[in-house]
Amino acid sequence: MHEPPLDPAEQPTDAEPALRPLAAGAPVRPADAYAYPPGGPWLRANMIASADGAAARDDRSGGLGNETDRRLLSLLRGLADVVIVGAGTVRAEGYGPVAPGPGGWEKLRAGRSPVPPLAIVSHRLDLDLDAPVFTEADPRARTIVLTTRTAPPGRVRAAAERAEVIVAGEDRLDFAAAVAELMARGHERMLCEGGPRVLAQVVAAGVLDELCLTVSPMLLAGGAVRILNGPAVPVPPRLRLAAAYRDDEDYLFLRYVRR
Structure with a gap:
């Protein structure tokens, strides 16, 4: 059964994903549907999986997505104060500094830096510190490195020249402590983009x-x-299904929150 098109006045902007609720209801305004809850810190993760559970295609999560998913990724970044990602994902996906979406983020980020900083999880600091993710980051959103006390001291000093370094935990990152340090820096709306190893540690x-x-x-x-x-x-x-949307290419967009 085909649903009627959205009223032109209710269409998402060109920069937003075109999402429909699975059940009958009002058209979705993505920036409102995915707004962070008020009144305190909140850590959300954004991930993609195939219908049979694979988190990557040809070793990249981007191989599973479509234009709607990419626009949703951009929106979630624009809403966040900081984007947390593992060093392996930075390398595999070719991350650079976070860049605004096609329509800009002026309204989404009023009173904040134009873009959120990346916070890269790295235990050994085996990072290319001359890569654009460090050298081309906006000075108002300097890249952050989350690491441990057992990281090589020389690499810690080198990283501190290119990024803000947060040390949390001994030989494994203490995510609770790292989140507390990010909150202390004013980053209360946090977005984790994985990869799967990092997200497993966040959940644990x-x-x-x-x-x-x-x-x-x-x-x-x-x-x-x-x-x-x-x-x-x-x-x-245990999670609670908070919302479910679809697009015209049969992708599903689910939001789960902790009970």
């Missing part, structure tokens, strides 16, 4: 408030990892 630390999951209508099989790649969580957190 008990600091995830929300999961935004895009379900791609692809079947991949093979040995691709899931959106969490780590040891089993002893007490799996």
Whole structure:
């Protein structure tokens, strides 16, 4: 059954994803639908998986997405104070500094820096410190590195010349402490883009408030990892489905929040 088109006055802007609720209801304004809850810190993750659970295609999550998913990714970044990502994902996906979406983020980021900083999780600091993700970052959104006390001291000093360094934990990153340090710097609306190893650690630390999951209508099989790649969580957190949307290409966009 085909749904009627949205009224022109209710269409998303060119920079926003065109989303419809699964059930009958008012058209979706994405910036409102994905707004952070008021009154305190909130850590959300944004991930994508195929219909059979693969978190990557050809070793890249971007191989699963479409234009709607890319626009939603941009919107979620624009809403966030900081974007947390693992060093492996930075390398695999070719990350640079966060850039505004096609329509700009002036309204989304009123009173804040034009873009959110990246916070890169790296235990060994095996990073290319001359890469654009460091050298081309906006001075008002300097790249952050989250690392541990056992990181090589020379690499810590070198990283501090290119980025703000936050040390949390001994030989593994203490995500609860890292989140507290980000909050102390005013980054209360946090977005984690993984990858799967980082997200598994975030969940294990008990600091995830929300999961935004895009379900791609692809079947991949093979040995691709899931959106969490780590040891089993002893007490799996229970989530509540807060919203579900779709686009015209049969992608699903789900929002889960902690109970």
